Amino acid sequence: MRRIKARVEAERLPRGVNPARHLKLGRGGISDVEWTAQLLQLQHAHEVPALRTTGTLDALTAAVDADLLDAADGAVLADAWLLASRLRDANVLWTGRAAGSHTDVLPHDRQTLAGVARVVGYPAGSGGELEEDYLRTARRARAVVERVFYG
Helix, strand or coil, X not given: CHHHHHHHHHHHCCCCCCCCCXXXXXXXXXXXXXXXXXXXXXXXXXXXXXXXXXXXXXXXXXXXXXXXXXXXXXXXXXXXXXXXXXXXXXXXXXXXXXXXXXXXXXXXXXXXXXXXXXXXXXXXXXXXXXHHHHHHHHHHHHHHHHHHCCC
């Protein structure tokens, strides 16, 4: 499973996209959190019935409750998954386009970034703050993934 994930990271990330900004496939993004939850499910669901769920957040909660994942690590992963998911949704709402690679990337353009920030509830003029919050959250999540998934 670890080899497959490494291959996905190498092959599926679009060329020219900064991996730190890709909300789905980037470091600390949605995919990192989901792969980590799914690895814990594969390893332990036979003994922990609560892990037999299709919900990523439910799986993380079950892993924490079963002492398979530190509570702080579970919170970091859940925060990253929730923020990246909200930002993907906000990209769609701000641009009006549901398809295309832009939905999965934290915008570079300051005007678009400010608009996305407003959609997710940040005050006016706080696109830079949103950017810092996401990048920090994703870095923290990737550190957990490195420890828990790649061990």
